Every structure is written in structure tokens, then in C-alpha cells.
Amino acid sequence: MRSRSTGFTLIEIALVVAIVGLLLGIAMPSILRARAASQSKTCIQNLWQIEQAKEEYVMDAHLHSGSPVTADDIVPTYLTSLPACPAGGAYKINAADSVPTCSLGGAHSLSGTGAGSDWSESVSDGSHRRRQSEHWEFDRR
Numbered sequence: 001m002r003s004r005s006t007g008f009t010l011i012e013i014a015l016v017v018a019i020v021g022l023l024l025g026i027a028m029p030s031i032l033r034a035r036a037a038s039q040s041k042t043c044i045q046n047l048w049q050i051e052q053a054k055e056e057y058v059m060d061a062h063l064h065s066g067s068p069v070t071a072d073d074i075v076p077t078y079l080t081s082l083p084a085c086p087a088g089g090a091y092k093i094n095a096a097d098s099v100p101t102c103s104l105g106g107a108h109s110l111s112g113t114g115a116g117s118d119w120s121e122s123v124s125d126g127s128h129r130r131r132q133s134e135h136w137e138f139d140r141r
Contacts, residue, residue, distance in 0.1 A: 039087040040107040046083035047110050050091060050100040053078035058096045065097040 053074040058067070071082050071093055085091060089104035102108040 036087075036107075039085075042086045043089065043102050043104070043108040044110065046085065046091070047100050047102060047108075049079065049083060050074070050093065051110065054093060054096070054100065063096050065095075067096040069093050069096055 054069050056078050057069060057074050075082050085102050085104065085108065087104055089102040089108055092101045094100055099110045
């Protein structure tokens, strides 16, 4: 008599591996897109923090438009440390009248910003913040 051993056959194991591979193939692009979007949002928040610290420094130091601002000027007084881009880019502080930039550009930027331009950002309390030249207005939306 032949005894039947317990366990999985090669076909059963291959089928499980194929199903897991198919699920990973479906899920991986979504995971990578979510990761890239998260890195982009974090980078924009870092740029926003740098911009706020730079504006405080410019006001406190009574600098005029176009004055150079470096990381040494804002760290550690206005920022505890200079944040790092989560995607590996490098931040450039830029002059007093321009926004900081990330070397990756594209989605890693405060787009539509610069000297004299209008830009806006949603704020957690539901208000809307808009910068027009050097004046801040808070509008309820």
C-alpha cells in the first residue's frame, strides 16, 4: 500500500505565488503614487515653513527686496533646523522677495509664487490664506 504524504503540491504553491504576484502587480503602482504624493506634500510644507521663517527674518532685520537670505540667517532662530526634502532634493532659500525652491521642482514647489504674484493655500481651520505682494488677507470660504 502506498501512503499519501500530507503537504502542498507544486501546482498549489505555484498558484499561490501567481496570485500574490498578481495582487502585488495591481497594488504596487497605487502604493508608489501615494508615496510620491506624500513626499510632494511634505516638501511643499517644508518650503512653506522655510518661507515663513524667511519672511519673519526679513521683517525683523528690516531687509529690502532682493536682499540675500541664507540658511544661517534663519536657523536656529526662526527654524530649529533646516528641513530636508523627503524625496532627496535640496532646498534653496533664495532672496528676500522670492520663494524657496526644491531642486526637484515640478510638484515639489510653491507653484505660482514669486515677487508680486498671487498664491493661496488652504488652512486647516477652513479659512483661505492669500498673499498679494506683501499684504496678507484672510477670507472665510
